[in-house]
Amino acid sequence: MNAALVASLVLLWLVVLVLAGVTLALARQVGVLFERVAPAGALVLPAGPAVGAAAPVLRVEALDGTTRVIGESRPDGRSTLLLFVSPSCPVCKELLPAVRSMRDAERRRVEVVLASDGVRAEHESFVERERLSRIPYVISPALGVTYRVGKLPWAVLIDAEGIVRAKGLVNTREHLESLLEAQALGVPSIQDHLDALERSVGGSAA
C-alpha cells in the first residue's frame, strides 16, 4: 500500500510539473499570437457609396415575390448586412456557413440580406441547394450597379439610420465579422483601426 502511494505521488508530481510547464508555454504562445496575428479586415475598394455616407434607397424585388426597400432607415433599430453573391461564385459558397451562423448569432443587431442578379431559376435552385430559404434574397441588377460591386462576395453594412457603416470584399468569416467589428468600434475598417492603434503605440514609445 505504502509503495503504491509513493509510486503514484512521484508520478503525479511529474505530471504536475509537465502540466505547469505546458500551461506556461501555452500562455506565452497566446501572447505571441495576440502580438503577431492582428485581425484581417475586409478589403475596401473606393468605388460606390462611401462609408459614412447615406445609402441610396432602392426598391428591390425579393425571391419570394415581396418587395423590399434597401437603404431607408429601419424602425426595428437593426442594421442591414447586404451580401452580394452569385450561384456561380465558389468563394460565395464557402462563405455561406459563416453567413448562416452569423445571421443566427447577430439576429438582434443585424439582418442579413443576400443580393444577386440574373436568371431567377438559377437563384431558386441555388437557394434550395444551399438551404438559404430563411435568409431574405433579393434580385436586382440596379443594386449591384449602385454599389459598384465588381468582385464577389461583396458586403455592405447599412445601419438602422440608412448610413453605410462598412463595406468590402469578404472572402472569409473573419472578413465578414470585421465589418460588424468596424461598426461596433465606429471606424471605417479594421485596417484603419489597426493603423490608428499602431500610431498611438508608436507615439507613446517615442
Added chain:
Amino acid sequence: MDPVLVLVVRSFTALVLLLAAAHKLRDLEGFRRILGAYRLLPAAAEPVAARLVPALELGCALLLLAGWPGGGALVAALLALYALAIGANLLRGRRDLDCGCGGPGSRQPIAGWMILRNAVLALCALGTVVPLEARGWAWLDGVTVLAGPLALVALYAAVERLGANRVVARQLRGAP
C-alpha cells in the same frame, strides 16, 4: 505545520524573488526608467534605488532559502512596499504605468490584482515563522521539495503572462 509544506512554499517565494532580481540585474538601465516612471522617488535617488532593489531581492531570497526566521518578515515588508507603490499610482489614476514585474520584454501596466498577488506572496514568505511539526524525513519528501516549488513557479509565471496577454487583447479590441 508540516515542515515539507512550509519548505515548498518558502522555496517558491524565494524562487520568485530570485527571478525578479535576475531580470532587473540583466537590464539595470531599463529598471531605473521603470522606477522613475513610478514618480515616488527624487530623481537623484533613482540610480541608487535601481541597484538597491534587486540587491535586496537577492539577499531576501537567499535568507529565505537559508531558513532565517526574520527573512520572511523582510520579504513581506518588501512586497508590501511594492504593493504600496502600485496602489499609490493607481490612486493617482495612472493605469498605463509599466509594472516592471515581468522582466525587460514584457510591458504590463499596473493593476489592482497585483496588490492581491503581493499579499499572497507575502503570506507564503511569512510561512517561515509558523512553528514546525517535528517528524522524520522520507526520500519522498525530497521529490515534493524539488518538484513543488518548480511547479508553483511555472504556474506563477503562467498567471503573470496571462495577465499581460489580457492587456494586449484589450488593446486590439480598441478599449482604452
